[in-house]
Amino acid sequence: MMGTGVSVVVIAQNEEANIRSCLESARWAAEVVVVDGGSRDRTPEIAASMGARVHHNPWPGFSDQWDLAISLASQDWVFLLAADECVTEELARQVRQVAARGNGIYDGYYVRRQTSFLDRPMRHCGWGDQRELRLFRRGRGRMDGRLVHERLVVDGPVGELGGRLLHNSHPTVHEYLANLNRCTSLEAEEALALGVRRSWLPPIGPLLRAARRWLAGDRSYAAAYAILKEELKNRVEWVPLQPFAPLLRFLQMYVLQRGFLDGRHGLYLSLLSAVYVFVKQVKLWDLRRAQTQAASRVMLSEVEVRR
Numbered sequence: 001m002m003g004t005g006v007s008v009v010v011i012a013q014n015e016e017a018n019i020r021s022c023l024e025s026a027r028w029a030a031e032v033v034v035v036d037g038g039s040r041d042r043t044p045e046i047a048a049s050m051g052a053r054v055h056h057n058p059w060p061g062f063s064d065q066w067d068l069a070i071s072l073a074s075q076d077w078v079f080l081l082a083a084d085e086c087v088t089e090e091l092a093r094q095v096r097q098v099a100a101r102g103n104g105i106y107d108g109y110y111v112r113r114q115t116s117f118l119d120r121p122m123r124h125c126g127w128g129d130q131r132e133l134r135l136f137r138r139g140r141g142r143m144d145g146r147l148v149h150e151r152l153v154v155d156g157p158v159g160e161l162g163g164r165l166l167h168n169s170h171p172t173v174h175e176y177l178a179n180l181n182r183c184t185s186l187e188a189e190e191a192l193a194l195g196v197r198r199s200w201l202p203p204i205g206p207l208l209r210a211a212r213r214w215l216a217g218d219r220s221y222a223a224a225y226a227i228l229k230e231e232l233k234n235r236v237e238w239v240p241l242q243p244f245a246p247l248l249r250f251l252q253m254y255v256l257q258r259g260f261l262d263g264r265h266g267l268y269l270s271l272l273s274a275v276y277v278f279v280k281q282v283k284l285w286d287l288r289r290a291q292t293q294a295a296s297r298v299m300l301s302e303v304e305v306r307r
Helices: 019-024 043-049 062-071 089-101 173-193 204-216 221-232 239-256 259-306
Strands: 003-012 031-036 053-056 075-080 085-087 108-117 130-137 141-143 152-154 158-167 197-199 236-238
Touching: 003 019, 003 043, 003 062, 003 089, 019 031, 019 043, 019 085, 031 043, 031 062, 043 053, 062 075, 062 141, 075 089, 085 089, 089 108, 089 158, 108 259, 130 152, 130 158, 173 259, 204 221, 236 239, 239 259
Parallel strands: 003 031, 003 075, 031 053, 108 158, 197 236
Antiparallel strands: 075 130, 085 158, 108 130, 141 152
16 A cells, blocks of 8 residues: 555664664654565564564665665655664654655755764764765665665755764674675675776766766765766776775875774774775785686687687
8 A cells, every 4th residue: 555654664684683773763654664685593583573564585785685675665755774773763753754745846865874883973984974865755766786885866856854874883893894805895896897997097087977967966965975986986996096095095084084083993993994995906806817817718728629
């Protein structure tokens, strides 16, 4: 049955430690849909016990799983909620107000997200006030297809809500490093699949395309960041910048985004983020090396056959 409220959609896999608090924060929604990717713990049972509509789908990747979850929503507005996130009361009230207004000028809304690192809510490093596009009119939103760090794309004008999401991420160094290993592999695979182009010259073409798209849109900082990511990330490598990319990531987070004000947590997070950039570079190099070796073996076998 169609509704005029809000569908909260969640994708989850082995989130037994987080799913209860996540769904507790979404009790205000007209419906909650959880798509489980094959958990080996009690995630789906806990979700069902809390009234969520649970669907099972073997894990196809982040973007595809989100798109499936979105397709299952029945209400007029859809809110994306990760299993390790919680909606604050202020944000819940604002989302309900958007749904109650019905036909407004916006088809989607950014919200503010604060992420925790080693059980401490970060205020800086770019983790204290991230703008995330999460709420949209049903039928107007889809994922961007990325293998990792995927983003929502909304067809139509986008506004902003002031309420916050609380992201309970990386409670231990072990979990951060496990996530780093998984995500850097996915990013390297994505770059190879997209045919990332190495260039000694600045990527003028992609930058101009990004500028045109930004000027034609809402001209916000968040829109600029999302467009630049879509045009450049895992698509273009500016060779002179590559040796300095990890250092630049550290300086961005620790200095420009004032990570030093978060004390030791800010220092460690900035350093680990620089390591993330370096590990991704090495994994992409290794994939390219393996691809070249495989192509050489094929060529040699073809020569042998001709003989």
